Amino acid sequence: MTEPAVADSRGDRPAGERVPAIEAVDVSRTYQLDGVxxxxxxxxxxxVQPGDYVALVGPSGSGKSTLMHLLGGLDRPTGGRLVIGGRDVNALAPPEMATLRNETIGFxxxxxxLLPRTSAVENVALPxxxxxxxxxxxxxxxxxMLGRVGLGHRLDHRPNQMSGGxxxxxxxxxxxxxExxxxxxxxxxxxLDSVTGAALLELLEQLNAESGVALVMVTHDQEVAARAHRRITMRDGVVVADSAASAHPPSAGTADLPAHDRPPSVDHGRPATLVSAPSAEPRSASGSGPGHPSGGSGGAAGATGRLPHDVERPGGTP
Amino acid sequence: MRVAEAWRVALDALRANRLRSALTMLGVIIGVASVVLLVAIGTGTKQKVEQQVEGLGSNLLLVVPGRIEVGNAPVVSPLTLKDVDAVTRVVGDPDRVAVTVASGATARAGARSDFTTVQGVLETTPAVFTRSLARGRYLTGTDVDTSRRVAVLGDSVARALFPDRDPLGQQVALAGVRFRVIGVFAPLGQSLGVDRDDEVHVPVTAAQRLWGTQRVDGIAVKAPDRERIDELGERIVAELNRRHPDTEFSAVTQQQILGVLGDILGVLTGVLAAIAGISLLVGGVGVSNIMLVSVRERTREIGLRKAVGARPRDIGVQFLLEAVLLTTIGGLTGMALGVGTALLVDALSPIPAAITWWSLALAFGVSAVVGIVFGVVPAQRAGRLDPVVALRTE
Structure with missing residues (x-):
């Protein structure tokens, strides 16, 4: 196998031409458990845009993990469309999915x-x-790469010789x-303990800022979630809130992103509902409409199934 | 690159579970070792028998009454020395014709006695069959013509009757009649469990007189060359059929005897190898079993490898290699064990054993195939594991 071409969704294009790293449209996942x-x-x-810093939060069983597996190409949706690195996963066979994960996703x-009995450098080299x-x-x-995470001096140590951090x-x-x-x-x-965890988080944020890799993080920790530039909240298998924090500098104006600034309702012909509109139907579509003040790359993400009372930071403005 | 990684990982997995790997290999080791050993014994026996049949002399034609087939009862011979003369005329060279009339008899010398086979023969016997003397001389034409009571002893008879003195010139009583020992054969050893040195040769005329008979049991002819041996046999049989229309005669060559013996021993070797093969198969089942355990144990590792980009095939190859390594390392060890045991058996026991390259190649090939066959199912299972489920496994 030869060195694959760099994914064409890299964030090294001009901002206006950016292709989303991951695009999920009305994705559903149904499991069959004992016939149910x-x-x-x-x-x-x-x-998810290149360079995004997203926290994925929600209670246990809300579907966070399932969504993570789908976004990472470990699983495929039973409904809707999921495009990772410009490739529709529903059109990919398992070996192609493996290659896609290898080229596009880091877990x-x-x-x-980590593999036991295997040195740090060999563990890192595995992909x-x-x-x-x-x-x-x-x-x-x-x-x-180990040097970049501050372990340049521990290349040949094995996992059992290292601390959790x-x-x-x-x-x-x-x-x-x-990459x-x-x-x-x-x-x-x-x-990890809180001190180690905080240091690790800083490392992740630093790598996110330096290399432009989009960081999508599932977390229970509210403090951790608060540091993300964008926060997606899930409940009962739907996204109930998707907000961009103001701290995130807008990488491009919404007007420059015609592919993403449309509300999802336009995308799949659903009736658009205002964010504030009360609705008992959890599937009622909503999203950040055109000219929404949120801006930033986070504003480019559309989320359906938003429940008004779960929107923590409407408009993403503090 | 991926295959190199698969090798590395497979070896590492075997090393990480040394005892388990060794026990799993043991099944294959025992299977391969028994195949190698039993095939070696079968082959060794066959080779030894062939040597002995060929050692009788070259281009030998044995003429006997009746049909030589397994299960046929021996026929009472109607042959006499007149028939031998007729056969000699067909052959055209009296030195190439030998006869035998044989019977069991007690040989006695002083207080010692030995039950042995007394063969009445012509003076041509050492030339037709390859026999050599350790001491003294063999029978002469005059001995035969004059029915002289002289005897040549086989090695074991000589040692039984004369353990502490020179038998030459001594008297032995055969069936109560005294003969003078004129020679002792060089030892031949055993053949298929029969002591070939347990015999006494006397002139055929003297033997016939001893038993009061005119008959001759069989005629042996040393053909001048291999090409015309069958044709000569047919002419001899035709002549004997003309003289004895009521009796069937057969002329068999060493090649025919070897063919029959070879077939029997070949079947025997095959049966032994097949029985040993079953233990190899059982070893393979053990490998399959352990591989399934290994896949289960390393489910998380499989999930991780898949997450970072291993395709189902990469995982499958990794586990298949592990299985094949188990069986081939076991196979090589088994081969060494089998060869070692065979050499010991050959050296320390009367059972002959011969190592053949094809049995080693076969044993190794079969062990590799066993690894592939019994490794495929676990490997496929590993390759098809759902990475999400695999990663969640604790």
Whole structure:
């Protein structure tokens, strides 16, 4: 296998031409458990732009994990359209999905998921193995990446010789060694103490700012969530709130983003409802309309299924 | 690159579970070792029998009454020395014709006695069959013509009757009649469990007189060349059929005897190998079982590898390699064990064992195939694991 072409959704284009890293349109996911259908996701629409910093919050069972798996290409939707790195996952066979994950997505898990009996540098190099990179280059790139996460001095240490924080740094290096478009972190600080967790979070934010990798993070921690530039809240399989924090500098005006500034209701012909309009129907579509004051890349993301009372920061203005 | 990684991972997995890997291999080791050992014994036996049949002499044609087939009762021979003369005329060279009339008899010398086979023969016997003497001389034409009571002893008879003195010139009583020992054969050893040195040769005329008979049991002819041996056999049989229209005669060559013996021993070897093969199969089931355990144990690892871009095939190849490594390492160990045991058996026991390259190649090939066959199902299962489910496994 040869070195794949860099995903065409990289954020190195002019802002106005940016292609979303991930685009989900009315995505649903239904599981069959003992013959009973369980709707884990019920029509989620959202867009992740290159460089985004998103916190995905919601109670247990709200569908966060399912959404994460879908956004990461580990799973495929049972309904709707999901485009990762410009490729519609419903059109991809499992091997192509694997390649897509390898090229586009980096994962960081709560439980680290490092290979035991395997050195840090080899753990980090693992994704490059499946990309067909030569052993020497793998080691070079993995070592460089470990340097960036502050573990340049621990290349040949094994996971059981490292602290939790160090292990998670190795995992972050592994996620980023392929230079993905999106870094998906599932409770990355969940197994760490608060000091270590805070340092790790800073590292993630720094990498997000430096490399332009979109950071999508599932978290229970309100403080962590508050630091994200955008916050997506889920409940009962739908997105109930999607807001961009004001702290995030607008990378482009909404007017420059014709592909994303339309409310999702236009996209799938649903009747548009104002954010404030009360509705007992959880699926009622809504979103940030044209000229919405939120701005920023976060404003480019449309979310359907928003429940008015769950919108924590309407308009994204504090 | 991916295959190199698969090798590395497979080896690492085997190393991480040394005891389990060794126990799993044990099944394959025992299977391969028994195949190699049993095939070696079968082959060794076959080779030894062939050597002995060929050691009888080259281009030998055995003429006997009746039909040589398994299960046929021996026929009482109607042949006499007149028939031998007729056969000699067909052959055209008296030195190439040997006869035998044999019977069991007690040989006695002083207080010692030994039950042995007494063969009445012509002086041509050492030339037709390859026999050599350790001491003394063999029978002469005069001995035969004059029915002289002289005897040549087989090695074990000589040792039984004369353990502490030179048998030459001594008297032995055969069936109560005294013969003078003129020679002792060089030892031949055993053949298929029969002591070939347990015999006494006397002139055929003397033997016939001893038993009061005119008959000759069989005629052996040393053909001048291999090409015309069958044709010569047919001419001899035709001549004997003309003289004895009521009796069937057969002329068999060493090649025919070897063919029959080879077939029997080949079937025997095959049966032994097949039985050993079953244990190899059982070993394969063990490999399959352990591979399923290994897949289950490493579900999280599989999930992670998939998450970072391993395709189902990459995972499948990794586990298949692990299974094949288990069986081939086991196979090589089993081969070494089998060869070692076979060499020991050959050296320390009367059972002959011969290692053949094809049995080693076969054993190794089969163990690799066993790995593939029994590794496919676990490998497929690993390859198809849902990464979401795999990652969630604790």
């Amino acid at each position: 259908s369980v709707e884990a996701l019920r029509g989620v629409s959202l867009t 960081v898990f709560q439980a680290f998921h 490059l193995v499946y990309r067909g990179v030569s052993a020497r280059q793998r080691r070079e790139r993995a070592a460089a 160090e292990q998670q740094r190795v995992a972050i290096a592994r996620a980023l060694v392929t 993905p478009t999106v870094l998906l972190a599932d409770e990355p600080t969940g197994n």
